[in-house]
Amino acid sequence: xxxxxxxxxxxxxxxxxxxLASVPVIRASVALPANQRGIHASRTYxxxxxxxxxxxxxxxxxxxxSQMARNLLILHSYGTASRVVIxxxxxxxxxxxxSNADSYQLSDIILRSDASRVGGEIRVRDFIGVRVAGLTxxxxxxxxxxxxxxxGDRSSGLPLGTHMQRAHALVVxxxxxxxxxxxxxxxxxxxxxxxxxxxxxxxxxxxxVVDAIGNPRFVEDVAREIVYKIxxxxxxxxxQNILTVNVKALESIHDHDLEARIRxxxxxxxxxxxxx
Numbered sequence: 001x002x003x004x005x006x007x008x009x010x011x012x013x014x015x016x017x018x019x020l021a022s023v024p025v026i027r028a029s030v031a032l033p034a035n036q037r038g039i040h041a042s043r044t045y046x047x048x049x050x051x052x053x054x055x056x057x058x059x060x061x062x063x064x065x066s067q068m069a070r071n072l073l074i075l076h077s078y079g080t081a082s083r084v085v086i087x088x089x090x091x092x093x094x095x096x097x098x099s100n101a102d103s104y105q106l107s108d109i110i111l112r113s114d115a116s117r118v119g120g121e122i123r124v125r126d127f128i129g130v131r132v133a134g135l136t137x138x139x140x141x142x143x144x145x146x147x148x149x150x151x152g153d154r155s156s157g158l159p160l161g162t163h164m165q166r167a168h169a170l171v172v173x174x175x176x177x178x179x180x181x182x183x184x185x186x187x188x189x190x191x192x193x194x195x196x197x198x199x200x201x202x203x204x205x206x207x208x209v210v211d212a213i214g215n216p217r218f219v220e221d222v223a224r225e226i227v228y229k230i231x232x233x234x235x236x237x238x239x240q241n242i243l244t245v246n247v248k249a250l251e252s253i254h255d256h257d258l259e260a261r262i263r264x265x266x267x268x269x270x271x272x273x274x275x276x
Contacts, residue, residue, distance in 0.1 A: 002029040003044045024088030030072050031081040039076060047071035048084070063178045066126050069115035073122050086111040092185055096197060096204040097211070103199035107132050107185050110172065127242075129172035130185050134192025135208075136249050137164045139216035159214040166196060167219060167249040169226060174241040176234070187233060191225040193217045223247045223260040231269045239267025 006026040028044050051067045065084040072082035088111075091104045110129030115122055142162035169188050176184065189195045194212035197204065217225070226245045231237075243266060248259045 002027060003041060004028075006045070006048065024086050026068075027083075027085040027087075028068065028072060029083045030076045030079040033078055033080060036078050039079075043075040044072060047075050063111050063113065063126055063128065065111040065113035066124050069113035069124055070122055073115050073117060079117075081114070081116040083114050084112065090181070090185070092182060094195070094197065096200060097207040098203040099201045101199060101201070101204075103197050105189075105196075105198060109181065111178070112172070125174060126176075127172050127174050128176040128178060128181060128184075129170060130181065130188060131168055131170045132185055132188040133166060133168050133196045134189055134222070135164050135194045135196060135212045136167045136219060136222060137193040137212045137216040138162045139218060139221075142213070142216050159210060162213055162216060163253050164193070164209075164212055165249045165252040167192060167222065167247060169222060170244075170246045170248075171226060171230070172242075172244045173230065173234075173237070174243070175237055180234070183233075184230070187229050188226055191222050191229060193222075219247045219249045219258050219260040223262050227262050227264065227269060228273075231266055231273075237266050239265065239270065241266050243269070 004027045006028065026048060028048060030039050030044065032039065048068050048071070050071060051064050055064060065086050068084040068086075069082045072084070073079050076082070088109050090107055090109045092107060094103050094105050095101070096103055108129075108131035110127075110131070112127040112129065113124055114127075115124045117123075139162070142160055145162065146160055169191070171184070171188055173184070192212075193215045194208055197208060200208065223245050226247070227243060230243060242263070244261075244263045246259065246261045248257055250257055
């Protein structure tokens with residue numbers, strides 16, 4: 001049984017370069033036994049609002065979904081499992097590539113916690129997700145253009161053109177430290193052909209396009225690069241923890257989109273790469 005689209009104020013949540021939008025959307029679920037007809041909906045609200053009240057409107061580097069999921073099973077004593085998902089938005093300050101001006105970049109932040117009763121204990125698994133935008137430049141079209149039309153004017157030093165598209169990467173990591181979420185967003189952003197930028201002067205725009213064309217990647221390349229960099233950069237995450245990456249490109253020369261998805265465990269990636 002789920003209570004969805006619940007909005008509660010979190011006022012101003014700032015820290016480590018992250019500012020989360022003031023009204024995240026919360027979804028809370030409780031698994032019912034066969035002999036239970038429904039939940040006590042007011043208890044779900046209590047389980048969530050009590051955490052918000054105790055935090056005084058600020059996360060302070062803590063994942064609140066974890067305590068909310070635990071509270072759900074404490075207040076719903078008949079519940080066998082619970083899940084809380086908090087979706088919000090965060091702004092990150094970036095510099096434009098040439099003019100070095102400030103540009104505010106928006107990313108979606110997802111906090112998820114799954115709780116279950118194991119014997120007489122409540123165990124919680126925490127996940128943190130980010131949804132980040134970027135650009136992909138097509139390697140295939142670039143090679144075909146080279147074969148058909150040659151390398152063009154090499155004296156200009158410009159890379160051969162190709163088609164580009166805006167893409168999004170949704171990354172969910174089990175057991176991730178919320179305080180490092182800005183580092184996760186920037187790491188994912190760097191895995192595209194280039195990042196998108198809200199504010200661009202003309203020279204910034206030219207630099208962004210040229211750099212993207214010079215770093216062509218398929219959605220599959222982006223997904224693999226994200227997995228590799230997360231596992232390499234966050235070496236403290238245990239082998240059994242799950243990592244899910246989904247990259248979607250909004251194709252510019254097709255009516256369809258392209259997606260690549262990887263779901264794995266940190267240990268599996270380390271073994272494949274033969275990391276000790």
